[in-house]
Amino acid sequence: MSRVLEDLLVLDLTTEFWSGLASAMLGDFGARVIRVESLAAGEGGDANRDGQHPPTDWNYLADLAQRNKRGLAVDLGEEAGREILRALAARADVFLTDLPAARLAELGCDYSALSAARPDLVYARGSGFGPRGPDRDLPALDELAAARTGMMPILPQPGQPPVYTGSGQMYTTVMLALGILIALHHRADTGEGQEVDASLFAGNMYGASLDLQAYLAMGGERFLQPESRLDKGNPMSGTVYPSRDGRWVTLTMPDTDRWWPSFAEVVGLDVADPRFDDHEKRCGEHRLEMMRVLEAAFRKHPGAHWRQRFDEKQLSADVIEAYSYPAGDEQAHRNRYLVDLEHPSLGPLKSLGFPIHMSDGTARLDRLAPCRGQHSAEILQELLEYPDEKIFELEAEGVIA
Amino acid sequence: MAKALKGVRVIDLTVWFQGPVCSQHLADFGAEVIKVERPVHGDQGRGVRSIKALPVGDWNQYFLVINRNKKSMALDLKRQEGRDILYRLVEKSDVFLSNLAMENLAAWDLGYEKLSEINPRLVYATNTGYGHRGAVSKPSFDMTVQALTGLMARLGEPGEPPIYLGMGSGDAHGGLMSALGIMLALHQRRRTGRGQYVDASLYGAQLFLGAPTLQAFLATGDERYSEQQARTAAPNPLWNRYRARDQWLFLCLENDDARFATLCESLDRSDLAGDPHFASAEKRRKNGPELVAALDAILAGRDAAEWMQRWRPLGIAASPIQNLEDVAEDPQAWENEYFVKTHCDEVNREVSVRGLPITLGKTPGSVETLGPELGQDTELILADTLGYSWDEIGELKSKGAIP
Numbered sequence: 001m002s003r004v005l006e007d008l009l010v011l012d013l014t015t016e017f018w019s020g021l022a023s024a025m026l027g028d029f030g031a032r033v034i035r036v037e038s039l040a041a042g043e044g045g046d047a048n049r050d051g052q053h054p055p056t057d058w059n060y061l062a063d064l065a066q067r068n069k070r071g072l073a074v075d076l077g078e079e080a081g082r083e084i085l086r087a088l089a090a091r092a093d094v095f096l097t098d099l100p101a102a103r104l105a106e107l108g109c110d111y112s113a114l115s116a117a118r119p120d121l122v123y124a125r126g127s128g129f130g131p132r133g134p135d136r137d138l139p140a141l142d143e144l145a146a147a148r149t150g151m152m153p154i155l156p157q158p159g160q161p162p163v164y165t166g167s168g169q170m171y172t173t174v175m176l177a178l179g180i181l182i183a184l185h186h187r188a189d190t191g192e193g194q195e196v197d198a199s200l201f202a203g204n205m206y207g208a209s210l211d212l213q214a215y216l217a218m219g220g221e222r223f224l225q226p227e228s229r230l231d232k233g234n235p236m237s238g239t240v241y242p243s244r245d246g247r248w249v250t251l252t253m254p255d256t257d258r259w260w261p262s263f264a265e266v267v268g269l270d271v272a273d274p275r276f277d278d279h280e281k282r283c284g285e286h287r288l289e290m291m292r293v294l295e296a297a298f299r300k301h302p303g304a305h306w307r308q309r310f311d312e313k314q315l316s317a318d319v320i321e322a323y324s325y326p327a328g329d330e331q332a333h334r335n336r337y338l339v340d341l342e343h344p345s346l347g348p349l350k351s352l353g354f355p356i357h358m359s360d361g362t363a364r365l366d367r368l369a370p371c372r373g374q375h376s377a378e379i380l381q382e383l384l385e386y387p388d389e390k391i392f393e394l395e396a397e398g399v400i401a
Numbered sequence: 402m403a404k405a406l407k408g409v410r411v412i413d414l415t416v417w418f419q420g421p422v423c424s425q426h427l428a429d430f431g432a433e434v435i436k437v438e439r440p441v442h443g444d445q446g447r448g449v450r451s452i453k454a455l456p457v458g459d460w461n462q463y464f465l466v467i468n469r470n471k472k473s474m475a476l477d478l479k480r481q482e483g484r485d486i487l488y489r490l491v492e493k494s495d496v497f498l499s500n501l502a503m504e505n506l507a508a509w510d511l512g513y514e515k516l517s518e519i520n521p522r523l524v525y526a527t528n529t530g531y532g533h534r535g536a537v538s539k540p541s542f543d544m545t546v547q548a549l550t551g552l553m554a555r556l557g558e559p560g561e562p563p564i565y566l567g568m569g570s571g572d573a574h575g576g577l578m579s580a581l582g583i584m585l586a587l588h589q590r591r592r593t594g595r596g597q598y599v600d601a602s603l604y605g606a607q608l609f610l611g612a613p614t615l616q617a618f619l620a621t622g623d624e625r626y627s628e629q630q631a632r633t634a635a636p637n638p639l640w641n642r643y644r645a646r647d648q649w650l651f652l653c654l655e656n657d658d659a660r661f662a663t664l665c666e667s668l669d670r671s672d673l674a675g676d677p678h679f680a681s682a683e684k685r686r687k688n689g690p691e692l693v694a695a696l697d698a699i700l701a702g703r704d705a706a707e708w709m710q711r712w713r714p715l716g717i718a719a720s721p722i723q724n725l726e727d728v729a730e731d732p733q734a735w736e737n738e739y740f741v742k743t744h745c746d747e748v749n750r751e752v753s754v755r756g757l758p759i760t761l762g763k764t765p766g767s768v769e770t771l772g773p774e775l776g777q778d779t780e781l782i783l784a785d786t787l788g789y790s791w792d793e794i795g796e797l798k799s800k801g802a803i804p
Contacts, residue, residue: 017613030584049655050769051637051686053617060620064612111762130737131760139653139718143640147651147720150728152642155564156557161632161642161648162722163556165566167610171758174577174609179759181584182430186405186764188591195762202739202758205728206577207610209422209755210455210568213466215725216740217458224724229562233456238544240562248554248563252542254455268738279451312634316540320563323551323618325625326608335532337605338619350619352612356582357533359513360597361589 003030004361008184009383011092012036012069013109015043018142018169019098020065020201022176026094027068028354028363034092034379035069036085037372038076039401050143058140062369063343064352071370072379073401079100082107084380090117091383094180096142097124111195120193122183126176130199142169145200148254150215151208154226166350172203219255234283235290242295247303248320256282262313263292267297281385341365404431405764409587411496412437412487413471414511416444418543418569419528419603420500421467422576426585427496428470429766433495435782436468436773437487440475440804442776444468455568460747461772465726466754467731468772469743474774475804478509487511489787495596496583500528513598523596526762528579533600541603543571550607551615559629566610575606608803636694638685639664642722645705649722652696656682660717666701667711674711729753743768779803 001184008031012023020035025318027033047053072088075081086108089095095114097104104110104125111123125131125309128140129148138144145168146152150161175198183196205212215223237254253259264271269276275286282290298306303319310317327350332338339353355365380386380400394400409432413424421436421444435456438444446464449455455463474490477483491497497516499506506512506527513525525667527533530541544565547553556564578601586599607616612800617632618626635641639654639661654660658674658681673679673695678688685692700708705721723731734740741756756764783789783797 002589002593004585007592017547021612025581040544049637050640051635051656061613064616129733130739133733133736135733141653141718143651143653144718144720146737147722148728148731148733150723150725151567152651152722153649153724157561159556160561161644163564164642164651165552165556165564166613167552167566169680171574171577172611174574175579175759178577178581178584179761181581181588182405182759183586183761183764185584186403186761188588189408190403192763194764195760197760198758199737200553201733202760205739205755206758207570207573208567209467209573210418210463212725212728213462213755214456214458214568216755217460217462218456219726219729223644224726238565238568240565242562248548250548250553250563250565252468252540252544254449275552281748294524311539312507314539315540316545318545318548320548320553321551322554323611323615326550326615327619329537329560331531331537332604332608334535335602335605337532337608338604346620352609352616352619355578355601355609357600358582358586358589358597359599360593360595361585366722 002361004358005029005031008032008093009091010034010094010096011088011364013097013099014093014126016098016126016140017047017061017065018173019096019176021173021277022095022126024065024069025173025177026068026180028365029358029361033069034068034088035071035370036088037071037073039075039081039398042118043076052163056249060349060351066369068366069370070375070379071272071373073373074376075399077397078108080394080397084384085109086114086117086398087384088379089114089121092118092121093184094122094124094174096124096126096180102136115193118193120187122180122187122190122193122196124176124180124196124198126172127197127199128174129201131195140200142166142200142204145204148201149204149208151211154224156226158228160226160227168204168207169200170203171207173200175203175206212320229293230291231288232291235287235294236282239291241298243301243303243306243319245302249298249303249306249317250320253316259315263315266309266315267294268291269297339365341347376400403764405761406430406432409433409496410494411435411498412490412494414497414499416500417446417572418467419572419575419579421446422573422736423528423579423583424471424498425467425469425691426580427577429768430761430764434471435490435778436471436473438473438475438775440477440776443473443475447775452764457506460511460745460752462752462754465745465772469754470769471773472778472782473773473776473780474779475523476489476510476779480800480802482797482800484509484511484788484801486783486797488519490782491516491523493786494520494523495587496524498524498526498579498583503527503529517596521595522590524583524599525596526576526579526583526586526599526601529600529602531604532602533740543569543603546603547571547607549604550611552607552611554650555614555627555629557629559631561629571603571607571610574610575601576602578606578609591688633690633693635689635693636686638689643696643700646699646706648705650700650705650708651720651722653718656685658682661685663715664706664717667717670699741768743771776804
């Protein structure tokens with residue numbers, strides 16, 4: 001069976017999890033991805049700079065972000081190394097990087113240089129803050145982008161410190177892959193390559209789409225302060241309540257009239273209760289009272305009870321789970337969102353799998369992250385037709401590893 | 402300017418947010434997106450004004466922005482005549498996208514088998530709630546699905562309620578995944594000549610929103626990745642949130658001696674760098690809460706802008722933690738067209754909208770029009786695209802297939 005992207009060669013010069021994962025997603029669908037790791041000192045990112053990921057754990061993240069790639073290690077501090085990089089770029093359909101613009105210029109790998117040799121190249125860059133503007137050269141750190149986006153102060157309860165989710169970068173990952181595919185579509189139509197940029201700032205902003213857009217349309221102080229969970233606009237939507245065993249229940253039933261009869265029954269309220277018998281009362285004059293009533297009602301039973309009752313009545317409500325839930329969830333495995341794999345050195349492991357299902361072009365795991373330079377010789381032979389002697393020489397000189 | 406997806410026709414049978422925002426990406430880059438809606442009320446997103454969970458301004462920013470650059474066709478798919486129109490549209494389209502319940506699509510005979518038989522080149526895309534396989538069938542709104550992924554439970558200070566990432570945050574990711582799936586299928590179609598079935602679910606996409614911590618949890622089982630962590634217990638105290646006198650800051654500094662010394666100097670507290678409790682990376686980690694407390698006290702002494710002014714020339718990575726008002730005025734967002742201005746017919750003035758998060762050098766996206774009026778393009782599409790005569794269109798109206 002043909003693979004979706006089997007006709008593509010992708011050269012990946014990235015150092016970060018979120019950007020590396022973009023080309024792994026292309027590799028999942030059959031693109032031939034070459035991960036270039038620099039041997040030059042100080043290049044290659046520090047996976048544990050925030051202290052959250054001790055080196056042992058980092059391997060698992062690399063096995064996700066660098067899967068389905070072959071690895072080439074080359075000294076970009078040496079002109080001979082940079083030459084190899086440029087020669088490979090001239091063979092590639094897609095070049096993906098997250099390096100600073102100034103560094104790319106030093107390497108002779110900015111868009112103008114690479115597109116001169118290969119005019120139909122799709123040149124994608126994951127940046128911190130976009131290709132234009134006064135802050136275009138700020139470091140590409142998700143934390144900085146999240147801080148700029150405006151959501152951190154309003155995510156928690158009033159009085160609590162701002163919250164960093166770490167999810168903003170994941171939008172950027174998919175935006176990079178999507179931008180590449182859109183540019184490839186244009187290339188197939190016209191033969192024209194181009195630059196693609198997806199920034200962490202754009203990704204974080206896009207994840208906050210509806211809140212940002214609501215603010216743009218309305219403005220006002222209410223969007224700038226966190227809301228108390230017991231002072232939401234709709235007691236039946238966007239809210240959380242604790243159950244008896246401390247597990248939290250969450251409700252999303254914005255059009256309350258539709259859900260009210262079965263919801264009232266589940267929480268033990270009288271459908272005809274004159275305080276709550278229409279949407280205007282529930283979301284208007286008796287809103288706070290209804291929240292207090294629900295707060296007390298949900299405390300009467302444990303989370304498992306509520307899940308069962310919600311399920312029976314097909315309510316849009318559920319119990320808030322921790323990561324152990326998807327880890328053991330058959331639904332997540334059946335759809336291959338999570339996969340079990342046999343790791344050569346670590347044994348059986350669970351990993352994130354494939355978020356997109358395609359009937360004719362199934363994603364699959366062909367290989368885990370390459371060791372540094374694992375395929376250097378093979379790549380130079382295959383793509384640049386270097387003879388063995390030249391490869392030995394480059395190895396001996398430390399240009400490749 | 403040239404559009405990358407010119408010539409791609411998309412039938413967009415979607416409601417609310419995930420489906421519409423998926424086709425919005427395609428429309429931004431020039432695809433002809435035809436939103437097919439029920440004749441009465443249309444997409445539920447048109448009716449959010451009455452629903453108190455979603456604040457709406459004097460124009461319906463929720464619906465109009467995610468449905469920008471699209472056409473609207475009103476069809477009664479409960480009638481055979483309405484479905485026959487859709488089948489004719491399928492013959493002439495590249496993509497069919499829906500986030501309706503699979504049971505609805507089956508009941509209206511709009512399943513993959515049927516539509517791909519009409520047009521084998523069709524890319525048939527769905528946005529299910531929990532995946533196209535498996536037994537789970539329950540309502541799938543953004544927050545209730547996010548609840549299952551584990552994303553919410555790990556956020557916030559210990560003991561505080563779980564935290565939702567923001568309105569439509571999971572749908573937004575699902576929409577991107579779906580657009581990527583469609584583009585992948587269009588790519589493969591050039592070689593194979595065949596369309597295929599593509600699904601991107603809300604659950605699958607949201608699991609990937611947690612990738613940086615979920616992947617580590619899956620491999621290690623370490624609860625540190627799945628439970629709430631106190632700010633004061635940050636494993637690298639130099640990579641943390643701090644409150645300046647007027648505003649919170651995010652400081653992002655690797656935990657090494659040279660950087661710590663630079664930081665202490667910038668705080669006029671070189672003595673801190675010499676404090677034996679903080680004399681090495683390991684000690685700063687081990688005595689983290691103490692160091693966080695010290696930094697809290699120091700940083701509270703000046704405004705965020707003052708600290709930023711000192712740090713910028715030293716290359717200390719940090720940012721004030723902005724609010725929505727700040728970002729709405731952030732020149733970086735405007736210069737990159739992450740926000741743009743466009744005309745809104747509903748209020749007959751220029752409004753500010755979410756712009757173009759993906760920047761393409763030669764074929765950039767654009768916002769040409771905001772969301773369409775319900776059914777505004779029905780007759781034109783019937784006549785021009787599908788070749789119905791005006792008599793036939795009159796007959797379809799009398800039968801109630803179109804309004």
